[in-house]
Amino acid sequence: MLLDVKDLNTYYGASHVLQDMSLAVDEGELIALLGRNGMGKSTTLKSIMGLVKPKSGTVMYKDQNVTGYPPYKVARAGIGYVPEERRIFPNLSVVDNLAMGIKGGKIDKGNPNAWTVQRIFEQFPALKARRGQKGALLSGGEQQMLSISRSLMGSPELIMVDEPTEGLAPFLVKEVRDMLEDINKTGVSILFVEHNLKVAMSLAHRIYLMGKAHLAFTGTVEELNAHPDIRAKYLEV
Numbered sequence: 634m635l636l637d638v639k640d641l642n643t644y645y646g647a648s649h650v651l652q653d654m655s656l657a658v659d660e661g662e663l664i665a666l667l668g669r670n671g672m673g674k675s676t677t678l679k680s681i682m683g684l685v686k687p688k689s690g691t692v693m694y695k696d697q698n699v700t701g702y703p704p705y706k707v708a709r710a711g712i713g714y715v716p717e718e719r720r721i722f723p724n725l726s727v728v729d730n731l732a733m734g735i736k737g738g739k740i741d742k743g744n745p746n747a748w749t750v751q752r753i754f755e756q757f758p759a760l761k762a763r764r765g766q767k768g769a770l771l772s773g774g775e776q777q778m779l780s781i782s783r784s785l786m787g788s789p790e791l792i793m794v795d796e797p798t799e800g801l802a803p804f805l806v807k808e809v810r811d812m813l814e815d816i817n818k819t820g821v822s823i824l825f826v827e828h829n830l831k832v833a834m835s836l837a838h839r840i841y842l843m844g845k846a847h848l849a850f851t852g853t854v855e856e857l858n859a860h861p862d863i864r865a866k867y868l869e870v
């Protein structure tokens with residue numbers, strides 16, 4: 634396993650928001666983490682990334698125990714993270730926003746799979762067209778594409794993306810969805826949180842479904858579709 638998360642328990646004050654949460658992502662996988670509002674999806678990603686400290690449990694990444702590491706060390710180990718808020722630098726250009734994503738300020742020239750600004754622009758020409766534009770002036774969809782692209786600049790083996798299509802117009806939803814698929818095809822594993830079921834079910838190789846603070850179901854898209862009871866209980870309104 635590339636990422637192996639076992640029995641995470643995370644608290645905000647007295648509130649026990651992750652209870653023995655476990656999940657795993659293998660090399661090359663595209664995995665969706667689903668569940669209703671407030672179940673603990675974002676907290677799961679944040680606990681992996683070191684943005685919140687789990688009280689117990691382990692996060693193994695490439696056989697290295699990174700539990701409780703500060704976020705920059707988790708990033709250096711090879712995990713990219715795209716938070717829900719996107720966090721584009723409003724006064725920096727697209728190119729400079731991308732440059733902010735380079736780990737330790739240096740592109741690893743010895744790595745043939747390294748992502749560079751040039752490679753990002755080749756893969757995503759829509760961003761290239763906006764290369765000199767300030768972050769603040771980009772559309773929501775462009776900001777999301779930039780934020781995802783920036784997470785690639787450290788050449789991670791895995792990126793975690795929190796609600797990539799949230800708040801986007803339908804044609805942009807498709808663009809961001811296809812972008813994730815394209816990135817995965819280059820060999821980058823992806824763990825993403827998504828409320829848009831159509832996007833999630835059309836992309837994911839496997840699904841983790843959260844109930845309140847814990848894992849409620851895990852399996853393939855076909856397996857989830859074969860359980861309308863589980864879908865109704867944990868996903869649909």
Ligand SMILES: Nc1ncnc2c1ncn2[C@@H]1O[C@H](COP(=O)(O)OP(=O)(O)OP(=O)(O)O)[C@@H](O)[C@H]1O
Nearest residue numbers: 645646648650668669670671672673674675676677
């Ligand atoms: N910083 C915080 N302090 C206290 N409680 C928090 C904090 N962040 C989240 N929570 C609570 O922890 C629980 C899990 O939140 P989390 O954001 O992980 O859920 P989520 O599944 O990502 O939800 P959503 O789909 O709405 O994004 C919720 O009850 C939420 O209110």
Ligand SMILES: [Mg+2]
Nearest residue numbers: 674675676717
């Ligand atoms: Mg969330």
